Amino acid sequence: MRIEHLRQRLRAAGAKPCHEQLVLRSWTQARPLDSGRDRPEDFFPAPVRAALPALTDELHALARLRSEHPGEDGSARLLVELADGQTVESVLLPRDGLCVSTQVGCAVGCAFCMTGRDGLLRQLGSAEIVAQVVLARARRFVKKVVFMGMGEPAHNMDNVLDAIELLGTEGGIGHKNLVFSTVGDHRVFERLPLGIVKPALALSLHTTRADLRAELLPRAPRIDPAELVELSEQYARSTGYPIQYQWTLLAGVNDSDEEVDGIARLLAGKYAVMNLIPYNAVSGLGFTRPTREHAEAMALKLHQHGILTKLRQSAGQDVDAGCGQLRARAIVLKSPARSARAAASPDLRPN
Ligand SMILES: C[S@@+](CC[C@H](N)C(=O)[O-])C[C@H]1O[C@@H](n2cnc3c(N)ncnc32)[C@H](O)[C@@H]1O
Numbered sequence: 001m002r003i004e005h006l007r008q009r010l011r012a013a014g015a016k017p018c019h020e021q022l023v024l025r026s027w028t029q030a031r032p033l034d035s036g037r038d039r040p041e042d043f044f045p046a047p048v049r050a051a052l053p054a055l056t057d058e059l060h061a062l063a064r065l066r067s068e069h070p071g072e073d074g075s076a077r078l079l080v081e082l083a084d085g086q087t088v089e090s091v092l093l094p095r096d097g098l099c100v101s102t103q104v105g106c107a108v109g110c111a112f113c114m115t116g117r118d119g120l121l122r123q124l125g126s127a128e129i130v131a132q133v134v135l136a137r138a139r140r141f142v143k144k145v146v147f148m149g150m151g152e153p154a155h156n157m158d159n160v161l162d163a164i165e166l167l168g169t170e171g172g173i174g175h176k177n178l179v180f181s182t183v184g185d186h187r188v189f190e191r192l193p194l195g196i197v198k199p200a201l202a203l204s205l206h207t208t209r210a211d212l213r214a215e216l217l218p219r220a221p222r223i224d225p226a227e228l229v230e231l232s233e234q235y236a237r238s239t240g241y242p243i244q245y246q247w248t249l250l251a252g253v254n255d256s257d258e259e260v261d262g263i264a265r266l267l268a269g270k271y272a273v274m275n276l277i278p279y280n281a282v283s284g285l286g287f288t289r290p291t292r293e294h295a296e297a298m299a300l301k302l303h304q305h306g307i308l309t310k311l312r313q314s315a316g317q318d319v320d321a322g323c324g325q326l327r328a329r330a331i332v333l334k335s336p337a338r339s340a341r342a343a344a345s346p347d348l349r350p351n
């Protein structure tokens with residue numbers, strides 16, 4: 001479902017803009033749809049009130065909790081079931097953050113990512129993206145939403161931007177606390193600056209070498225890393241928020257001194273933070289993460305080059321549930337033939 005369909009349904013029942021606004025505000029803040037007025041019976045026209053219970057049920061069905069997997073770091077991975085039975089992952093992050101999915105699957109097919117393995121299965125509608133926030137807010141306070149779950153937001157621009165606009169207005173989330181994470185696409189740099197709500201930008205760079213990037217991110221647009229950094233810098237300067245570069249650390253692949261020098265060259269003087277994120281193992285993909293000492297040494301070298309660098313852990317690593325792994329496990333459990341293979345694979349074992 002798209003937010004626009006929700007608006008149309010309300011209008012068809014006789015809602016005026018003020019009624020529509022209050023319903024959307026209540027929904028995005030996980031409150032009953034007719035809250036926000038002492039006497040809703042005086043505020044809402046009777047046909048609108050009459051339509052609200054059925055609408056409430058439909059909105060609940062957009063994103064239901066299938067299972068929850070708490071991590072030791074205060075995060076919790078949620079397997080979320082959509083109305084058609086498809087599943088996506090959301091992650092409750094420490095410090096009031098939430099990571100949401102934008103697609104079921106992903107067409108970019110990054111060599112290290114579980115989500116990319118089966119390609120794109122379907123887009124999420126804007127209301128399904130917001131519904132993940134509503135589901136999380138019913139459990140916990142949320143003040144930051146990162147679009148870093150399953151899917152490539154640039155491949156579902158209209159829905160993602162509509163969700164961002166609603167979350168940044170009626171949803172009450174600060175604009176720089178909405179983080180659009182992408183492999184980089186010209187459409188991102190064209191569309192993001194035009195929005196009423198301009199999110200912060202995370203750019204999944206992973207390497208400074210164009211040839212290696214084409215191997216690791218096989219269906220990402222072929223934009224040279226130097227050009228990606230230039231386009232991102234323009235956005236950072238126009239919004240006033242730094243770019244968050246994402247670098248999934250793969251041992252022996254993108255953790256060399258040459259890459260350190262490449263990053264230092266590309267990001268010198270840029271309004272940016274480099275996030276080094278040790279690879280979360282996905283069985284069968286053939287990558288490993290560098291040792292903690294090696295990752296720390298790389299972060300230190302970048303600091304010495306004057307690059308603001310953070311060595312991060314992806315949330316919920318102790319529950320062995322990197323992006324797409326919960327969904328894959330749930331699918332394996334439904335399929336007896338694949339269950340036998342899962343028994344031999346630590347990544348696919350049920351909790
Ligand atoms: C899942 S993607 C979703 C957003 C968007 N498609 C992107 O790539 O930026 C978010 C981040 O997760 C990272 N990621 C994917 N698989 C990973 C893994 N196995 N270990 C660590 N990070 C991973 C990606 O590199 C990316 O920076």
Ligand code: SF4
Nearest residue numbers: 106108110113116151
């Ligand atoms: S890392 Fe992002 S772009 Fe790459 S396959 Fe996974 S979800 Fe898609």
